[in-house]
Amino acid sequence: MSFDPAAIRAEFPILQREVRGHPLHYLDNAATTQMPHAVLNAVHDHETKHRANVLRGVHTLAEESTEAYEQARGHVARFLSARSEEVIFTSGTTSAINLVAHSLGNTFAEGDEVIVSDLEHHSNIVPWQMLRDRKGIVLKFLPVTNEGRIDLDALDALLTARTRLVSLVHVSNVTGAELDVRAVAEKIHAVGAKLMLDGAQRMAHGPFDLPTMGADFYAFSGHKMYAPNGIGVLWARQEILEDLPPFQGGGEMILAVTREKTTFAAIPHRFEAGTPPIAQAVGLGAAVRWIESLDQSRAESHLKALTGRTLDGLATLDKGRGLIQMLGPSGTQARMPVVSFSVNGAHPHDICQMLDGFGVALRGGHHCAQILMDCFDLTGTTRASLAVYNTTEDVDALLTGLDQAISRLT
Ligand SMILES: Cc1ncc(COP(=O)(O)O)c(C=O)c1O
Structure with missing residues (x-):
């Protein structure tokens, strides 16, 4: 049993490619995960x-x-x-x-x-x-x-x-x-x-x-x-x-x-x-x-740490302005590594498109959950979802790109 995110990443050929001149930061795992060599x-x-x-x-x-x-x-x-x-x-x-x-x-x-x-x-x-x-x-x-x-x-x-x-x-x-x-x-x-x-x-x-x-x-x-x-x-x-x-x-x-x-x-x-x-x-x-074959408890800790880093990073970007609304539990207990948020004044599709320019793959829209969107009076959210091959670099690329997207879109 082993758990080394860099070694795990190397097992996924698609993660070696670039997108728009950047390393691929694939954060759309709730839609579809990638496949390892095995x-x-x-x-x-x-x-x-x-x-x-x-x-x-x-x-x-x-x-x-x-x-x-x-x-x-x-x-x-x-x-x-x-x-x-x-x-x-x-x-x-x-x-x-x-x-x-x-x-x-x-x-x-x-x-x-x-x-x-x-x-x-x-x-x-x-x-x-x-x-x-x-x-x-x-x-x-x-x-x-x-x-x-x-x-x-x-x-x-x-x-x-x-x-x-x-x-x-x-x-x-x-x-x-x-x-x-x-x-x-x-x-x-x-x-x-x-x-x-x-x-x-x-x-x-x-x-x-x-x-x-x-x-x-x-x-x-x-x-x-x-x-x-x-x-x-x-x-x-x-x-x-x-x-x-x-x-x-x-x-x-x-x-x-x-x-x-x-x-x-x-x-x-x-x-x-x-x-x-x-x-x-x-x-x-x-x-x-x-x-x-993965060390399950280390995989879980890894994903909890990345989820926490994403949640904290979004709170920091918001700077107390109430611009970013999180949709989901505030912590990492009894939750899987899926983080949805909306940004006042910025359409999720525009955010996703801008982030794609940094090699960050996200999902924006109603996520086939229109009733839930109605409950929160939203038409859609931006979603980052993590898998075991994701790293702090992926999360940081998301946060850096989002910072720029927010400055340009709001
Ligand atoms: C919670 C949940 N249920 C059902 C589905 C539908 O899965 P599939 O399209 O593979 O049948 C999805 C896909 O996103 C999902 O996230």
Whole structure:
């Protein structure tokens, strides 16, 4: 186990490039992280030596490809302390949530209730609104606190005997706030409802014991955890998956098809209709092994230090003028390394464009969280999001560039 940010950085070929004459300071990791050699090589190796379709073929390449695909599932399962059967490969968080909204959602009756929050990414709102329109369910929203956390005090009043599912963001892609899962799981289960978590922003930050956490469903994307695009995971407890009707129909998810009827394959394949993203799954397997190879507690301290440096630096730039409004927890406790802020009189897109001129990659806009923006009376924010390969130089480049952008734009 090791943790040396400079050595880690050297493992990412894209971080060696320049942008507009400056070293690349990539601070858009909440949107997509970059991939280390270990992942790129695993994908290349698979595509150049073992590429074939999975599950049915009996020739050598088909068997090797199937083994690599199932091995990747095993690596992800180990990362989550879960069983392989509980890991369903999807194309990302969005498709994992849509799977649940269809498969579980189709078992809901008119008047059944789903609770989400004002902190959610659109991908954890729109599928439930579509379910509301399809099935006549009632969709309720937990409010957010001034610190950009889900207001858990409001949960008791929203839970009823009709609540079937509560689906919440584990870590916000805007405020970085981390949900206290244990504080809500028991209450939700007490009314007979299930808990789903959107883990898109949690997974880059190390393995954890998912089955004991209290969630029943968990969704995430590979491209936010050093893996390729086009791969993600839905995890759910085995006993829940066994009872869940399939979502999409097609090849790979059946046992037998006659003109009259189809019998479905066992889990997890029942939920993986069609040719899956095979090389991408192999890449995800390599990514989780790469994350596991890091010293987790030093990685966490490194990111907390960088987050603190960003928060302090923004406060210093503000010079008490009230120009910079932070959106999120004031400290680094129970938050991941995502820092959002707005600057009075400066549009986030203009800030991002000016910072790009210094090689700093940021994200500006509503971050697919328009309800949250409404709560704070904003149309958008500028967001810096950090990964293990970021350094103090990246944060300082952000602060120096922002200082100049503020002088020019306000
Ligand atoms: C919290 C959160 N949920 C869901 C998503 C959607 O992920 P994907 O586009 O990979 O499906 C994102 C992406 O930014 C996210 O940050």
